Amino acid sequence: MKNLLSVAAFAGLCLLLVAPVQAEGGNIAAGKAKAGMCAGCHGTDGNGVASNPLWPKLAGQIPAYLDKQLHDFKSGARKDPIMSGMAAALSPVDMNNVAVYFASLKTSPGAAKNEELAKEGGKIFRGGDAKTGVSACMSCHGPSGLGIPPRFPRVSGQNAAYTEKQLLAFKAGTRSNDGDIMTRIAFRMSEQEIKAVAQYMAGLH
Ligand code: HEC
Ligand code: HEC
Missing domain, CATH: 1.10.760.10 (Cytochrome c-like domain)
Known part of the structure; x- marks a missing residue:
């Protein structure tokens, strides 16, 4: 009985651990399709581009955070001349989809230069x-x-x-x-x- 309970608890824990991306309810494939227009600055793998370190990595970021930032850029709560324009073109469903897509990518390791x-x-x-x-x-x-x-x-x-x-x-x-x-x-x-x-x-x- 005790074993069964711990198996159940373990399964519950696994569900919790994989839940965040799915809990968003976004669609990774649809997000990937939209993300083509993001790749020039955020990279084809979501890890930014070497030519401009002011363009952030999005890969492996928490999906709800990405989703919130996109809403904030669109509403003007967060201001950036480039991103306000980019977010204006996205519907709330698109935002959720690109958020779960970038969250599903692997973050490339960075390094301290100093x-x-x-x-x-x-x-x-x-x-x-x-x-x-x-x-x-x-x-x-x-x-x-x-x-x-x-x-x-x-x-x-x-x-x-x-x-x-x-x-x-x-x-x-x-x-x-x-x-x-x-x-x-x-x-x-x-x-x-x-x-x-x-x-x-x-x-x-
Ligand atoms: C022309 C370059 C450019 C393009 C294209 C672009 N971005 Fe950005 N993005 C930026 C810059 C620059 C910032 C940082 C803004 C700031 O400094 O606050 C940023 C920030 C973000 C952030 C916030 C990241 C964080 O850690 O808070 C998200 C989310 C984001 N972009 C998503 C997207 C998505 C989704 C697309 C495509 C639909 C896209 N961006 C296209 C340049 C770009
Ligand atoms: C009490 C909680 C809390 C503490 C402590 C905290 N942060 Fe934050 N931090 C947040 C939250 C919440 C956000 C997201 C804000 C938003 O939604 O835009 C954030 C966002 C950030 C961001 C922006 C990330 C991005 O991708 O744009 C940076 C950078 C950051 N924090 C650095 C720090 C540093 C450095 C410290 C310590 C000196 C720190 N934080 C301490 C809660 C905290």
């Missing part, structure tokens, strides 16, 4: 900064930066230049579609801390 900075960033990622009241990033983004569905995005392996740009935008309040979570955190960070944590997260996996 080990000294990355070491400094690792401290902030794991422990925050008690002096300035910066929260530990891993409490929401997970110890390996893989994110926690559905709200907290993956940050590991992302291009450092993109991450840095986002943190500076949260700090300045020019990106404010985060329910006031990241804006409050980034506001307390120095530009040096932002650079350091962006380096660290790029090499994290």
Whole structure:
């Protein structure tokens, strides 16, 4: 009986683990068909293109997060001259489909280009900064930066230049579609801390 119960519990756990993508109800094949127009900037495998690190990787990102960003670009809650235009052409069903498609792709590993900075960033990622009241990033983004569905995005392996740009935008309040979570955190960070944590997260996996 006990064994049966643990088998049932294990099966339940497996369902939970595979559930996030399907829970979105999106269609990966339909998403792939739409994603042709995204490939020039986000890469044919969703891992961006080497020529421009400000174009983020989308592969392996949490689907609900991708879906939310697309809605936010379309509504204007998140502003970007390129992405507002791209999102305007997508219906809510398209957004859900491309979100589950990119989420289903494998993230390519990134690397920190500056080990000294990355070491400094690792401290902030794991422990925050008690002096300035910066929260530990891993409490929401997970110890390996893989994110926690559905709200907290993956940050590991992302291009450092993109991450840095986002943190500076949260700090300045020019990106404010985060329910006031990241804006409050980034506001307390120095530009040096932002650079350091962006380096660290790029090499994290
Ligand atoms: C011409 C280049 C370009 C094209 C084409 C493009 N994007 Fe983007 N995308 C960007 C840039 C630049 C950003 C970062 C915006 C910023 O800095 O806030 C971005 C950001 C995003 C984000 C937010 C990622 C995150 O981690 O928050 C999503 C989601 C996204 N794009 C999806 C798409 C989809 C889906 C398509 C195709 C329908 C697409 N993009 C086409 C340039 C592009
Ligand atoms: C209390 C939870 C929480 C903590 C702590 C936290 N974050 Fe976040 N973070 C979020 C949420 C929620 C979002 C998504 C906002 C949205 O929906 O646009 C986010 C988004 C981000 C993004 C944007 C990702 C992208 O693809 O555009 C970056 C970068 C980021 N966080 C870095 C950090 C760093 C660095 C720290 C630590 C200094 C940190 N976060 C601490 C909750 C948190």
